[in-house]
Amino acid sequence: MIPMTARKTKPSEFLRPEVVSRLKNMELKARFIVEGFIAGLHRSPYHGFSAEFAEYRQYNLGESARNVDWKIYAKTDRHYIKVFEDETNLRATLLLDRSASMDYESGGLTKLRYGALLAAALSYLMIKQRDAVGLVVFDEKIQSALPHRSARRHLLQLLSSLEKVEPGAGTSVGGALHQMAERIRRRGLMILFSDLLDDPSRVMNGLKHFRHRGHEVVVFHILDPSELSLAFSGEVQFVDKETGERLRTRPWFLGQEYRKNVKSWISELDRTCKRNVIDYNLITTDTPFDHALVSYLNKRRTLR
Amino acid sequence: MGFLNPAYLAALAAVAIPLLIHILSRRRVPVINFSSLRFLQPSDRRSMKRVNLRRLFLLLLRMIGIALIVLAFTQPTMKGRLATLFPSESIRACCILLDRSYSMGLEQEGGSLFDEARRRVIEILGEYTPEDEVMIVLFDSSQEFLYRGRMDGPLIGELLSETVSSWGTTDLSGAFGAGIEMLDQARGGAKELYVVSDFQRSSLGLHRSSTAQSASGREREVGLSKHGEDPKDSGPIRIFLVPLKAESEMNVSIERVGVPRTAIHRGELASVELLVRNSGSGSSERFPLELYIDGRLVIEKEIVIKPNGYAKETFALPTERNGWIFGEAKKTPDRLRADDRRYFVLHVTGRVKVLLVADQSAFYLEQALEPEGVEGDIELMTRTYSGLTSTDLDGTDVVVLGPGGEPRQEDLVLLERFVESGGRMVVFIVPELASVADRLSAYPLSMDFPDLEEGFLTISEPTSGNRFLGPFDADDIEAMTKLRFLRAAVVSGVPDARGFLFFSSGSPFMWEERRGEGGCLFVAADPRPGSGDLVLSPYFLPLVQQSVLEVVRRGRSEEGIIIGEPLALPVAASGEMSVGLLQGLSAEGPETFIMSSVDQEEWFEGIGSGKGAVPVVGAPGFVAIESGGETLDVFAANVAGGAESELMPAPGEEVADSLGIEHWMTIEKGRSVEEAVRYAREGREITFGLIMAAALILVIESILSQAQFEGKSDVG
Structure with missing residues (x-):
C-alpha cells in the first residue's frame, strides 16, 4: 500500500531503491515501480505503442x-x-547476471537485487504492453531461462523467478553472452543487467554476438557507488567475492588510481557499445528506478 | 648528559603510544567482501610499499616528537663539544654561606678553620666576574650579611679580613634556607650556593624546627643533578658543600658550670659544679682545672678524663663579700679555645633585715621570722604601728605589716616611698589593714572577711615552679592543701596571672606586685592563732621565711645566658617596672659596655606573663641588668656546651639529608674550587633546543600527513 504521504510527495520519490526494497513481494515492487513511474509522467508520450x-x-x-x-x-x-x-510482438529477453560480484552492496541493495528489481519492473511494464518477455539468469553459464510470453500469468512466473534469484559462483559474462546469443535465435530486444566484471573484450564480443544475430541490445551496467569511488576509511582488507583473493590496503591512498582505472574501463565500454549501436546505461544501485525505465522506454520507442 | 628533572623520564613510556595505536589499528582492519579486485591489483604492490614506508616514517616521527617533548620536561643538560651549540649562562648570582660558629675557631697549622674558610671563599670568588651578583652571609645560630652586590674582589677581601669566628653555635638549616631565599630573589641567570663550614654532625640536629620548616619549600626550589658526589649539571640553583675538615678531632671542653640556686650568705662556702668532657677518641687527657673568683685564682686541680668521657668536679668556693661575685673556670687551652673557659656568677647576701610592724597578737609571725635561739637568714626588728619612726626604715630590706592596727597616714606615705625606692614589703591582709592593702595595691581590690566557722577555706594545689614554695616537697604541698582557714580575706580584683597561691574558692592567697623600684607581697591570711591551722602548723615558719627571703632574691637561671639564645627573665608584668639600661661586663674584666637600652615595651615584647627577655648576648662574659644605677641582676654568658665541641664532621650525604636536598656537589679539602665549579658549569641546558627540534618534527609530520590526505575524499 502506498503511504498516505504519497499524495504530497513526487511519485519519483517512491522509485528510489531503498523505498522499493521495503515492499513485500516482487509483484508489488514491480507494480510500485511502474505505476509510480507512469504516474510521474505528465502527458505521457509513451501511451500508444x-x-x-x-x-x-x-x-x-x-x-x-x-x-x-x-x-x-x-x-x-x-x-x-x-x-x-x-500489439506489436516485441520479444524482450531479460539477461540477469547473478555472478558472485553482483552480490555486493555498500549500504543499500546488492547489485543483483537492484538488477532483479529493475528486471521485474521492466517485465511488468512490458507485459502490460503485451510484449513477450523472457528471462535468462546466468553466472559463468546460463543457470535458468524462462521462455518468451506476454500473458499476465507469465509475469507472475517472471517475478517469481526474479524474486528467488540468488547469487552464484564466479563470473564469465562474455562466455554466457555467447552461449545465450547462440540459443536465442529469434531477433528481439536483449536487456542485460550486469556489472560486466569480466574481460571487457570478452564482454563486448558477447554483446557484438547479439548484434550479429540482429538483436537490439540494452545494457544496464549496474555498479555499487563505492565501486566507483572506493570510498573506504582507514585500512581495510578486501576479499574478492569471485576469486576469494585478499588484499590489505588503505583505499584512500589507492583511490585515485582506482577511479582512474574504473573510469577508463567504463569509457571503453561506453565507446564500444556506441560503436556497435548498443544502448549502454551505467547505473548505480542508489539511482531511482525511473532513470532506468526512461532509458528503456527511449529504446522501446525506437523499435516501433 | 644529565637531567634537572629526571622524574619526568618515566614519561618516556609515552613514546609507545603511537606504536600501540599503530599495532592496534593493524589488528582491527575491517574486512570488505568487494566485488572485484581487478582495478586495485595493478597499482597495489607499488603503492602499498610507499604507503607502508611513509606510515613507518610518520610513526617514527611521532615517536621521536613525543620523546623530545618528554625530554624537554626533564630539562636535560649536555657537556662536551655539542654543548657549546647551546647558549651558555650569562650573569650569575652567587651566595656564599660562611660558617663562623665557635667550632670554626679551631686552631690548626696555618691558622684556624675560619682562616681556611676565608681562603676558600676568596678562591670561590675567583670564579665570578664583576657583572655577577655576590652575597656573602656569615652564620652561626643567626645570619648576617657581610656583603651583597656586584662582585668586588678587593672590597670583599677587606671585609673578610675583618671577620672573626663567633661564640655561637651552627644553625646550618636556617642559614641554608636564608641562602636559598636570597638566591630566589636574585636576578642572575645561573644561581650557585656555597656552604663553607666544618659541618659538625652534632649541629645538624640542633635546629630541627627550622630544618623541618624550610625543607618542603626547598625541594621545589633546588633541583639539580644526580648521584651524590658526581659533578653536577647546571640547574636552578647549584649547591656546593665546601667542608673544612679538622686535622684532629681531639677536644676537651668545659660543658657546664652549676651554681647554687638559693641565696648564698657571706662567709658560706658556695658549691660550684663543673662538667668537663673529653670528646676525643684517642687518649686520656690530663690537665689542670682552675677556678677564679673576681679574677683571682682560688682553686687549681689536676684532672684526668678518659676518651669520650666526662668528669664532674665539685668545688667549694669561699664567699668573702656581699653582692655579685664573678667566677671563671678555666682549663689549659687546646686547639678549640672557645670552650676552654666558662663564667659563673654567685650572689652573696648578708642577713636580711626585716621590720615587723604589728602588735602582740603577731607573736607567732614574729617567731616564724626569727625563731628564738636560732640565727637564721633574717635579722628582725619589731615595732608597733604607733611606735613606728622614719629612721626605722633605714637599712631595712623588708617591712612586714602584721595584725594589730594600721599605719598612720604619715607612716603610710613613708612606707610607700620605701617601696618605690626599692624596698620590699609583705602585707598580711587582716581587716584592720584592708584600706592599707587597697592603697598599696595597683589593682582595684574588693575584700571581704567572712565568718568561716562553718565552711572553712583550703589552699588549692599550686602550679609547679612556684618559687615561694621552693623549700617544700610534694608531700608538704599536699599536706598544706589540707590546712583549714577559718579567718581569711576573700579578695577579688587581682589578675590570676599575678597570684602565686590560691584558695580553693579561687580567691588569691598570695600575690606579688611591683611598685617603683621595689614591690609588695600580699598574703590574704591572718597570722594570728585561731585563724586556722596554718599558724600552728610546721609549714608556717618556712612559708613566712621563704616569702620574706624570696621577695629580696632576684630570680635568675642556673645556667645563666647561653650565647645566641635570648634570655627569659622572670619579671613582673604589671606594666609598672621601668628598666633603664642593660649593660654587659666584658669577659676580660671590669670594662663595661653598653649592650642595649631597653625600654619597658621592648622588655615585655613578645613575652608571656611573668617572663621577660633581654637581647641575644653575643660574647661570653658577664651581663648585668641595671636600673637607675642599681644592679638588678647579673648573669654569666657562655657558649653552648656540647654541640660544637664534639668536632665530629658529618659527611656530605648526611648534611644534604638534614637540609632536605637531593643534589649537590662536595668540594673536598685539597680539591680546586676552580676545577670543581667549572666542571659543574660545563653542562648546558638543552631544553630549548629540544623544544625546537620537537616542533620541527611535528611540523614535518603534519606536512607529510597533510600531503597524504590532500585531494582525497577520505581522511583515513
Missing part, C-alpha cells in the same frame, strides 16, 4: 497528425486522435 484501440482523445495543437481519426473529423468537424494499445 499498442495497435489495439484504447480511446479517443481531443487533438491538441502541435501534436502529430498521424493518429488523427479523419472519419470522426468528417462526421463532427473536430479533430480526435485514436489512442491504441500496442
